[in-house]
Amino acid sequence: MKLRxxxxxxxGGSNMQAIIDACSNGIIDGEVCVLISNNxxxxxxxRARSAGIPxxxxxxxxxxxxxxxxxxxxxxxxxHKVNLVVLAGYMKKIGTQVxxxxxxxxxxxxxxxxxxxxxxxxxxxxxxxxxxxxxxxESGATVHLVNENYDEGGILGQxxxxxxxxxxxxxxxxxxxxxxxxxxxxxxxxxxxxxxxI
Ligand code: GRF
Numbered sequence: 001m002k003l004r005x006x007x008x009x010x011x012g013g014s015n016m017q018a019i020i021d022a023c024s025n026g027i028i029d030g031e032v033c034v035l036i037s038n039n040x041x042x043x044x045x046x047r048a049r050s051a052g053i054p055x056x057x058x059x060x061x062x063x064x065x066x067x068x069x070x071x072x073x074x075x076x077x078x079x080h081k082v083n084l085v086v087l088a089g090y091m092k093k094i095g096t097q098v099x100x101x102x103x104x105x106x107x108x109x110x111x112x113x114x115x116x117x118x119x120x121x122x123x124x125x126x127x128x129x130x131x132x133x134x135x136x137x138e139s140g141a142t143v144h145l146v147n148e149n150y151d152e153g154g155i156l157g158q159x160x161x162x163x164x165x166x167x168x169x170x171x172x173x174x175x176x177x178x179x180x181x182x183x184x185x186x187x188x189x190x191x192x193x194x195x196x197x198i
Pocket of ligand 1: 015089177
């Protein structure tokens, strides 16, 4: 299936960049058609603009009513004929209309080995801090389907990354983010080639 990817991102967008690059060099059979961000100052916005990808700033600030926001997002995804939604560091919940229309067609990446270290409050450095404090010797990243609950949809792929003695949360984050890029690209490549059915 040729993927028409709609990305949601709130911050740096390094995963989105890896996906854009993998589409242009043919590793993923598809293209990133649109970026939706709740944060107009996100570096992801700049990255998308440099790649000629249309950007929409949709958030509670321009759509105070959650249903209106959800509907506006759905209209953007449909306008750009998106057939797969990719969350890449998106810090908000997806609305019910988008969830319903794109059931099993929304992916997220989480910087730990789900089902551990997921759920509300488990984002960014909080995740890595919790892993280090637990004494676990392994962490990693997980690509999963998105449903109504944070970090609970079906798991599509994981990569294990070692936790080293003396690691700070930042060290671990740095080691994991590179593997995230690889895992997200590989998972999307498998979906586009048909070897992974969702
Ligand atoms: C990643 O660590 C991802 O797992 C999490 O948010 C971060 C996004 O990083 N959901 P980037 O914006 O792709 O650089």
